[in-house]
Amino acid sequence: MLKAIAWIQNILNKFRKDRLAAYSGQSAYFLILSTLPFVLFLLTMVQHLPIDINSLMDGIFLIIPQKYAPTVEAIFNDIHVDAGGTLMSVSVIITVWTAAKGIMAITDGLNAIQEIDETRNYFFLRFKAACYTLLFAIVIIFTVFILVFGNRIYFWIRTIFPSFPEYSQLLSMLKSFIAIAFYILIFTLLYKFLPAKRMKTLHQVPGAIFTTAGWMISSYIFSLYVDRSTSSSYMYGSLSYLILFFIYLYFLMYIFFLGAELNFLLFPETKEDYHLKY
Template identity: 35%
Template sequence: MKLLKKHLGWFIKRVDEDRLDSTAAHGAFFLLISFLPFVALLLTLMQQIHFSDGVSLIEAALGIFPDSVAEYLATLLPDPIHSSGVLPVAVIAAVWSSSMGMLAVIKGLDQIFQVKETRGYIHLRVIAVIYVLIFAAVLIVAAALLVFGTTIYRFLLERSSTFVAKILINFKSLAGFVMLFLFFTLLYSGVPRRRAKFLHNLAGAAFSAAGWVLFSFFFSIFVENFSDFSIYGSLATLVILMFWLFFCMYIMFLGAEVSMWLETSGIGMDLHNLSKKWKKHHQRNKRERAQRRAQHSSHKKE
């Protein structure tokens, strides 16, 4: 109980010192500014992937949002770009604009991981662009896995046993979690200039990925059934999107705090000492039970 109180207090103190709510709000604001360019980039790239059902791929990507937000974003679907000269320019402009949000994420992670940033603005912007492209690829792959799950199942069924194919296809619903987990692992490990144990970053990434998936699911249910945003009028969709972005950013930064907690709070040593105490206590009880059995046997002989 003392150990739980100690580390819970440590975690709450760190969240307060790092001003996680302000950091998440700052990141969500810049993500909102860069959100439309990012969506335009994502949908433009999807339109260049010539599957037999390209619209379903886009709909699957929008499926991670609450329905009201997804309907609004669906109106942003760009017209197909046929000019080979216009497409690269449009993609570059969208990537550069959407990197503003990722730049805010990088600064927030630097604050949480207590890293003094020495890289220049252009260097950081290039890193932000790279992670925007990675995140876009993650969303496209996750959407493709959801849309083409049946096709993948048939492919696996033809080349493996029915049992193996069913096991693999049952995990397709975890595609979003796995993709987010890989992205957050890369983000926590690659963005801050620090040396940390990879397992600590894995734990933080798992927390953030699970948090995003669960929060998006329950937030969608809440928005559709229990909330009333009509007071905001025509701004209701924008407000919903802002709420969603804020809490997703908060969860992502909480994952970074989990990584820092494992790294700096001494939880590993505390658990090791607790394990040693438990083993000593167990051995002492074992000896006492053996002594009682021996005494009981001697009394019987007498």
């Protein structure tokens, strides 16, 4: 019993030492700053794809709380109409800078958890953050593409195979499994490549699974709260949803760093791996 208490106390001490709350707030802050230019950049890219605006909005409404729908639709329509070549250029530049700060804040937090110092070139880190931003944009576009055309593909398959509806539940389960596996893969790669140390891939999987589960549960609770809360709306108006989003993003980043802590606690031998210079 005493050993268990001492073990828990050591974990809590490490959490305080690693300043998870500070790094979570810093990461959430810079991610919030990068949200608007990133959305501008993303929507400008989407305009060049063969996607109908209404179909795209239907897909987006599937993954956001219902109360956010009117606001998101108004912002999306304004950006979609006004976006142009100049906006594309400016948003790319701003996105690269702000997203780099967000990624670098996350990297600093992971380095603190792994108890290592950053030794890589500053400009390389900026370039790496820009690459992650572009990759993230591609992933989002691909996800929206699947959301938009998923039902069309389903109905097309039904016309060819009339008995296909019998397997619709199995298909839905398969889609959920693929989505979960995809998120686990993304978090594993972030835990592996962001810190300034060579990390073993399999050692990052437990934290990735923990983070995926934590994000899914948090998103579900957040969605329920937003859809059913009324008191905060009367007090703060539309600003309440923005405040809730900030708090929500902070908790997501905290869970992300908790996943990294879990990896470190399960595999402490990774402390001896050498630092990366590039």
